[in-house]
Amino acid sequence: MEMQPLLMNTPSDDDGDAELGVLTRARTKRPPLYKVMLLNDDYTPMEFVVHVLERFFGMSHAEAFEIMLTVHKKGLAVVGVFSHEIAETKVTQVMDFAQRHQHPLQCTMEKE
Ligand code: TYC
Numbered sequence: 661m662e663m664q665p666l667l668m669n670t671p672s673d674d675d676g677d678a679e680l681g682v683l684t685r686a687r688t689k690r691p692p693l694y695k696v697m698l699l700n701d702d703y704t705p706m707e708f709v710v711h712v713l714e715r716f717f718g719m720s721h722a723e724a725f726e727i728m729l730t731v732h733k734k735g736l737a738v739v740g741v742f743s744h745e746i747a748e749t750k751v752t753q754v755m756d757f758a759q760r761h762q763h764p765l766q767c768t769m770e771k772e
Contacts, residue, residue, distance in 0.1 A: 692771055694747035695738045698731050698754075699766040706732065708763055713739060716753050741772060 696717075698709065706728055713724035717739050730737040742750065747769040758765035 691743055693741050694744055694769045695772050696740045696742060696747050696750050696767065696769050697736050698727075698739050699736045699768065700731050700734075701764050701766065704758070704763040704765040708758075708761065709765065712754055712757060712765070716750055716757070 698712075709728040709731065710721065710724045713719045713727055714721060717724075719727065727737055727739060740747075740750065751767045751769050754765065754767035758767075
């Protein structure tokens, strides 16, 4: 976490606590992160899921194969953690791609 600057209120800032010489720390809040998950089904071909993981999540073939097998055996797996906007984009890309190829593959996101 980065150090935040200290902002000292000057006598002229007219915010009520200036005269008290109050030091306030400018606080930053980390944006929430979202887990993107792939769900198992009985119909989507294994090779298609591997391709999705390579194409949209930048995984190597070996990595993608391993995660695909985890989803196949356990029912689901987290395939990445992203900001809200990026997570939403990934889910949309995967869902559109699956639909275009007429596979029932499901991809969802959930706040971490
Ligand atoms: N269960 C599928 C099959 O046996 C493979 C599969 C893996 C489907 C992962 C979806 O997210 C998934 N063909």
